[in-house]
Amino acid sequence: MLLPESMSRIVIVGTKTHMDEAIEAIYAVKAIHLIDHTVDADEGFSLGTPRPYSPKASERLLKVRAMEKDLGVTATTATGVIPEEEIKSQISSDSVELVEDEVMLVLDKRNDLNQRITELNATKKNLELLSKIDVDLELYSGYRSIVAMVGTVDEDPTSALQGCEVFFSPEKKGDNVVAVFAKVEDKDSVLSTLSECGFSEIAVPPIEGSALNALAKVERDLAACEADLENVSKDIEALLEKHKDFLKASEEELSIEVQKGEIPLRIANSDYTFVIDAWVPTAKVELVKNELETKVEGTYVEVVEEKRGRTIHEAEEQEERFQTVPSKLSNGQCVKEFEYCTKLVSVPKYQEIDPTILIAIFLPMFFGLMVGDVGYAIPFIILGAYGLKVTHHKDWRAIATVLFFGGIWAFIFGFFFFGECLGMHFCSSSHMVEGIEQSWEMVLGVELSPIFEGIVPYGTGIGKLFHVGFLLKLSVYIGIAHLAIGRVCSMYNATIQHGFKEAFKEKGGWVFGFAGMVLICYAIAMILVMGQSFEPNLIPLALGAVFVIIEIAMNFKHEGIQAILELPGIIGNVLSYTRLAAIGMSKAGMALAFNYIALDMVLNMLGGTESIVAIIVAVLLFSFLHLVIWTLAILSAGLHSLRLQMVELMNIFFDGGGTEYNPLKIKRNKTISNAKATKEV
Amino acid sequence: MVLEGDVGAGLIAIGAGLAVGLTGLGTGMAEKDIGAAAVGAITEDLSLFGKAMIFMVLPETIVIFGLVIAILGIFVM
Numbered sequence: 201m202l203l204p205e206s207m208s209r210i211v212i213v214g215t216k217t218h219m220d221e222a223i224e225a226i227y228a229v230k231a232i233h234l235i236d237h238t239v240d241a242d243e244g245f246s247l248g249t250p251r252p253y254s255p256k257a258s259e260r261l262l263k264v265r266a267m268e269k270d271l272g273v274t275a276t277t278a279t280g281v282i283p284e285e286e287i288k289s290q291i292s293s294d295s296v297e298l299v300e301d302e303v304m305l306v307l308d309k310r311n312d313l314n315q316r317i318t319e320l321n322a323t324k325k326n327l328e329l330l331s332k333i334d335v336d337l338e339l340y341s342g343y344r345s346i347v348a349m350v351g352t353v354d355e356d357p358t359s360a361l362q363g364c365e366v367f368f369s370p371e372k373k374g375d376n377v378v379a380v381f382a383k384v385e386d387k388d389s390v391l392s393t394l395s396e397c398g399f400s401e402i403a404v405p406p407i408e409g410s411a412l413n414a415l416a417k418v419e420r421d422l423a424a425c426e427a428d429l430e431n432v433s434k435d436i437e438a439l440l441e442k443h444k445d446f447l448k449a450s451e452e453e454l455s456i457e458v459q460k461g462e463i464p465l466r467i468a469n470s471d472y473t474f475v476i477d478a479w480v481p482t483a484k485v486e487l488v489k490n491e492l493e494t495k496v497e498g499t500y501v502e503v504v505e506e507k508r509g510r511t512i513h514e515a516e517e518q519e520e521r522f523q524t525v526p527s528k529l530s531n532g533q534c535v536k537e538f539e540y541c542t543k544l545v546s547v548p549k550y551q552e553i554d555p556t557i558l559i560a561i562f563l564p565m566f567f568g569l570m571v572g573d574v575g576y577a578i579p580f581i582i583l584g585a586y587g588l589k590v591t592h593h594k595d596w597r598a599i600a601t602v603l604f605f606g607g608i609w610a611f612i613f614g615f616f617f618f619g620e621c622l623g624m625h626f627c628s629s630s631h632m633v634e635g636i637e638q639s640w641e642m643v644l645g646v647e648l649s650p651i652f653e654g655i656v657p658y659g660t661g662i663g664k665l666f667h668v669g670f671l672l673k674l675s676v677y678i679g680i681a682h683l684a685i686g687r688v689c690s691m692y693n694a695t696i697q698h699g700f701k702e703a704f705k706e707k708g709g710w711v712f713g714f715a716g717m718v719l720i721c722y723a724i725a726m727i728l729v730m731g732q733s734f735e736p737n738l739i740p741l742a743l744g745a746v747f748v749i750i751e752i753a754m755n756f757k758h759e760g761i762q763a764i765l766e767l768p769g770i771i772g773n774v775l776s777y778t779r780l781a782a783i784g785m786s787k788a789g790m791a792l793a794f795n796y797i798a799l800d801m802v803l804n805m806l807g808g809t810e811s812i813v814a815i816i817v818a819v820l821l822f823s824f825l826h827l828v829i830w831t832l833a834i835l836s837a838g839l840h841s842l843r844l845q846m847v848e849l850m851n852i853f854f855d856g857g858g859t860e861y862n863p864l865k866i867k868r869n870k871t872i873s874n875a876k877a878t879k880e881v
Numbered sequence: 882m883v884l885e886g887d888v889g890a891g892l893i894a895i896g897a898g899l900a901v902g903l904t905g906l907g908t909g910m911a912e913k914d915i916g917a918a919a920v921g922a923i924t925e926d927l928s929l930f931g932k933a934m935i936f937m938v939l940p941e942t943i944v945i946f947g948l949v950i951a952i953l954g955i956f957v958m
Contacts, residue, residue: 775946
C-alpha cells in the first residue's frame, strides 16, 4: 500500500504474420505498459510501419470528426450506444462515406447560401448609399469622354471641384455620398481633390434603373436566401439527430483501430518478427505470459526482470529506456479517491512511498478539526455522499471525497470534542461570552446537559474562543506528530533507495535536527510563555542543543551552511499547524457574531419571540449567514488542510516525477464490446 | 485628557492588531506576485495547478505567525 506495486519487465517476441492477433491479445490482458522502442537501440531492429488497415481508418476518422464539427456534435452531446460488431460492419460497408455524401450535400448548400447572403449584404450596403443620389444606376457608366466617380466623403468637395457635375448628399451621421461626373482628362486631379476630402469609392452594381428599386429587389432576394438558410439549418439538425449515434460510435471505434494500428511504430521490428518490451505488475506476469502464449500462435514471452528492486543504483545500471519504472499506485477503493491530491503535486516514483494513504488519513481529519461543528458537518456529509454517487469526473469526485470524509470527521469533532452546532454549544457553560453568546439550551429552552455530561470535555465541549491556549498547543502537537511521520517516511525512502547506512547519513541528521529544535522550542515556550522556571526545562533544552549539534555535525559536511540556516524552518513548519486552531477560531468568531445578529439583535428589534414575523426573519437571516460560513469553510478548511499535506508533509519526503502506469487497454463509452454484448444478451 | 481603563491591555490589543494586520499585508504582497505568475503558468499548462497552488499558499504561513503572536498577546500575556 505504501509503495507503488512491484513491476517486472518482459519481452514479447512473435512472428509478424500474427501481429494483429498479438495486438488484440495485448489490449485484452489490460496489464502491459509498453516501453517505446528507440531507433538503433537494438541491432537488426527498426521501428515498424502502421498496420495495413490503419491509413484507411485514419482517413475515415478525419471524415467523421469533420462531420461532427460541421453538424455540431460535441463531447457533451448525448448519444446512444451501439454494439461493437454492428458499428464495425457499418464502417466496413462504407457507411462513413455514405453519411459523408449525405451531409456534404446539405453543407454545400449551406455554404453556397452563406456566400450568397454575404454578397447580397455587400450589394445592399452599396445600394443604400447610392440611393441617396438621384441618379439611375446605368448612368454611372457607358461614356467615352466622361468618367463617373461615386463614393463616400468626410466633407463636401463641391466648392473644390470646378467644371464637374457634382451630386452631393450630406448625412448627419457621416457617410456623405458624392457622385462626380468629370472629363476623362481631369480624372486624376478630381481624384486627388476627392481623396483630400476622405473619398472612399463605392462599386456600382451592374443593374439598370433607380437604386431604390434595385435595393428593394436585393432585400427580397436576401429574405428569400435567409428563408432557404433556415430550411437548410433544419435539415442539418435533422441530419444531426439521424447520424449522431453513428458518428460518435464510429469515432470511438475508428480511434481504437488507429490506436491499435499504430502499435508497430512503438515496438522493435525485424524482417519477420516483432519484439515488444513492456512493464507488467509482477503479480500478473504469469497470467500475461499464459494468455499471450496460448492465444497467439508463434509468440513467446520472456521475463527479463522478475521483479525490479527499489534501489537507485539498480535502475542506473540499466539502459536508459529501462531505467524509469511506471508507478502503479496500489490503494484500496476509498484511499484511491485521494490519489487525485497526490497527482496534483506529482506521480510518485517507483522507488518512493506513495503519500496517498497519509493524505487520506490526515486531509479529512484536519478538515474536520478546522470545521468542528455538527451543523456544518451534516450538509458536508450529504453533499459529499451525493457527489460520490452521481459524479464520475475525477475533479468533482476528489472534492466530494474530501467533503464526505471531512464531514464525518467534522461531525466527530463537532459532537464529541467541541459539543457545538452552528456556532453554538449544546450546553450552557460559564466560559460563554455573557450577553452575546448563546447555547442550544438557551435557544430551545430545554436541558441538554445530562445528555452531554461525560461525552464531551468539561461537559460542555471545548470553546474555540475560550480554550485558545489548549487548541494552540493541540495544533502544535498534531503538527509535531505529522511532521515526525514525514521524517520517518523520508528515512524509509532513503533506506529503500540507498540502504540504511546511506539513509542515516543523508536524512538522519535532519531527524536529530527536528527533535532538537522541537525540544529547544518546547523548553523556551515553557519558560517564556507559560512562565515556568528555568530548572525543570534544563534537560529538554540541553538535550535539544545536543541533537542540534549532532545535526550540524552530520549535515555540515555535505550541506554546508544550509545545515544551520534550515533549522528555523523546522519551527516555521510546526507553527504552520496552528492554522488548525486559527481557522476554527475565525469560523467560531463569525458564527458568534452572526448568531448574535440573527437571534438577538434582529429578533428583539422586530418584537421578540412573540412575533411570528420576527421569528421567520431571524431564522431566514440565521440560515443565510450560516450558509456564508459553510461556503467559506469549504474554501478555507479545504485549502488549508490540503496545504498542510502538500507543503509541510510532502516536502519532507516526496520527490515525485514518476511515470504513471498506463497499460494498453480499450475504453468504450459509445460502443459495447463483443464480450459484454454477448453477456448482456 | 485622562486615559481610562488599563493602558497595558490597550497596548496589547494594538500590538495584536498590528501583528495580524502587518503580516496580512506581507502575505498579500507576496501572494500578489506569486498568484499572477501561477495563473500565467496554469494557463500554459493545466497540470501545473498542484505545484502552482503550493507556491501560492506558501506565504499564508506569515499571517498565521502574526495570528499566533496576536493570540499569545491577547490570551496568554
